Amino acid sequence: MDRVDLKPPSDDIGRRADAYAAAPLLNCLLREVAQPLPGPGEPGEPRVYRLPGGGRLLRVRGGRRPTRPELHMEGAWQLLGHTDLVKLVADELRRHTGVSNDELPIEMTDSRDAVAALLTARARATAPDDPYLRSEQSLITGHPHHPAPKARGGGPVAGWLPYAPEAHARFPLVLLGVREDCVAEEGDTGALDALGAAPPGYRLLPAHPWQLGLVGPDLAPAFADGRLVRLGTTGFEAWPTAAIRTLYEPLADVFLKFSLDVRITNDIRRLWRHDLLRLRRTNAAATRAFATMGRPAAWLGDRGYRTADFAFEELAVLVRDGLRDHLLPGATPLLCAGLAEGFDGDPLAATADPGAWWEAYLRQVVPPVLTAFADHGVVLEAHLQNSLIAVDAGGTPVQALFRDAEGVKLVGDVDRAAGWERLVYCLVANHLTEIAARLAERHPGLDPWPAARRELARHSALPEITALLTSPTLPGKTNLLLRWTGADGADARYLPLRNPLATTGTDS
Incomplete structure (x- = not known):
């Protein structure tokens, strides 16, 4: 994406964002807490649920993507906007669990606001011609049973929108050189060396620009003493997949998975040291399993990782098989x-x-x-x-x-x-x-x-x-x-x- 336009969303986009954000939140509430009452008698009729925390009645329409939440108040059904729905869910969870949580309601609101930003950006973006990339970048709802599937860590829109798959983003990678005595790696990372050229005594280490912006201040000493050097950016653009921190480079046909110090759904999406250290074993087991099955089933193997030993998790990048060698x-x-x-x-x-x-x-x-x-x-x-x-x-x-x-x-x-x-x-x-x-x-x-x-x-x-x-x-x-x-x-x-x-x- 060339720029980030922060104009307020239109009323129509606001309504659509409310609906997109309400559906997974309602799915969670209805699955995990609410108690369905008998009915409805006819397809398309709203379904009524009792909220056990206070005995209130909630009704919704739709199936796997619930719509139009209404709360029964003062003898009538009152339509809930997204803001009121978040308040209702938070109040019900406090009653239901006996636990307070000030962070999750903020994430729910952030998720809705992120959807509005994505819809605004998507309306003027050009979708990729490749149907595979279109499928990876199609998830406006996202995880259908998560209360805040599109929350992006609470940061400003300008910080994350240029890297959002849902906005049809594509962008070059930042290239770093890490001094050879500071390299930590395991497995086959040769694909990284083909992304550019490192000076003598250094190894190439690509970085996700969003992640580098998040952890950059902590790396200042390494840049100052020469353990890290900046080498510019790639001459090609990579495409973020649905996983956000995993990028696909079609020309080289390789996936690169990065750490991202942002909460996406349930986790901070770092490549954690303990996961990287066990990766070779789990990948080898999966590779052997698929080798015995034969085609057409295929496993996209995680070949290896490279990072800097002084920023092991922050700068880690994982190399994953591309598609072409596996496809029929x-x-x-x-x-x-x-x-x-x-x-x-x-x-x-x-x-x-x-x-x-x-x-x-x-x-x-x-x-x-x-x-x-x-x-x-x-x-x-x-x-x-x-x-x-x-x-x-x-x-x-x-x-x-x-x-x-x-x-x-x-x-x-x-x-x-x-x-x-x-x-x-x-x-x-x-x-x-x-x-x-x-x-x-x-x-x-x-x-x-x-x-x-x-x-x-x-x-x-x-x-x-x-x-x-x-x-x-x-x-x-x-x-x-x-x-x-x-x-x-x-x-x-x-x-x-x-x-x-x-x-x-x-x-x-």
């Missing part, structure tokens, strides 16, 4: 989270045979995840943002690709039951449930769950499958309560959700 000939990769949200050229919306499309999708996505667990004890974090689906020229899914060794768990390091719970949450509750719901929205009359049940049942040799197909519930992550109570972002806690796999027939 003629296939076009798309971010699965982009399919859940929708984007220009989205094959889920365009397919004329949604049943066949969904069966093809399931055939590509489900087997690699279950095989990695059953045969190798590898728990993939196969949620929507870590999964890609490649489609053929007709838009039919032909290949699944997975990424992010940082999120991989290994049975043995974690209890098998805990690993399976995490797998089911990521694959079914987070991933398949969202794709199935959007497919049903776009193609009324389709019931996607019998096909999902059949695909999972094909793996009945895995002992946990029978329980999955008969359990009345699935694990649902409690992001609202996690953030409100100040739990560690990696400390997943689950509550039971209705399991559509157990309540559907086997024929369709």
Whole structure:
């Protein structure tokens, strides 16, 4: 992006931002706290919930993206704007948990304001021609069950908007030289050396300009004594993906993942030392698992990292495999989270045979995840943002690709039951449930769950499958309560959700 325009958003953009921000916040409240009352009788009718903290009644319209929240007050339903909704949620959580939290309501408001800034910027930005990049940069709602999915650390818009994927940003990387005796690295980092030229006695270290702006003052001594030198910027632009701190460079076909000292959803997005030190082991396990499966399933390996030993986490950069060596000939990769949200050229919306499309999708996505667990004890974090689906020229899914060794768990390091719970949450509750719901929205009359049940049942040799197909519930992550109570972002806690796999027939 060439500039940042900070003009106030229009009334229309303000209303749209309210709606975008309200949907995931309502999803959290309805999933984690509210108690549904009987009804509604007809599709499209509003659903009424009781808020247990004070017994108040809330009603909303819509399904997976709730709209028009109304609170029953003084004998009538009163429509809530986003500001009032945040106040209601905060008050209810104080009553429900007995805990106060002054930070999360601010994040909720920041998230809404960030959406308004993104909508304003997006209206005058040019979307990339590449459908893969369009899918990565499509997430205006973002995580559909997080109370503040678009919060950007509370910083000024001008500080983060130039690097926002949702605004179709692209930008050059800053190039640093780190003195050779200060380099810390592991694995294959050769792709970094091709990004530019370092002077004698130094190694090349690219930096995300947003991160460098955040940590720059702490690096002043290293620049002063020559441990770091500035080498300008790259002659090419990189594209931020949905993960924000992970960038794709199409010419070199490589992904670069950086630290970012900003809270995005539940965590400060640093490349933490302990994760980097275990990365080679988890990536090797995932690579071996996919090697035994053979194509078409693919793993985008995290090859290695490089950093400075005096700023190990702050300046770390991770090198990840690109796409071309893994893709089937003629296939076009798309971010699965982009399919859940929708984007220009989205094959889920365009397919004329949604049943066949969904069966093809399931055939590509489900087997690699279950095989990695059953045969190798590898728990993939196969949620929507870590999964890609490649489609053929007709838009039919032909290949699944997975990424992010940082999120991989290994049975043995974690209890098998805990690993399976995490797998089911990521694959079914987070991933398949969202794709199935959007497919049903776009193609009324389709019931996607019998096909999902059949695909999972094909793996009945895995002992946990029978329980999955008969359990009345699935694990649902409690992001609202996690953030409100100040739990560690990696400390997943689950509550039971209705399991559509157990309540559907086997024929369709």
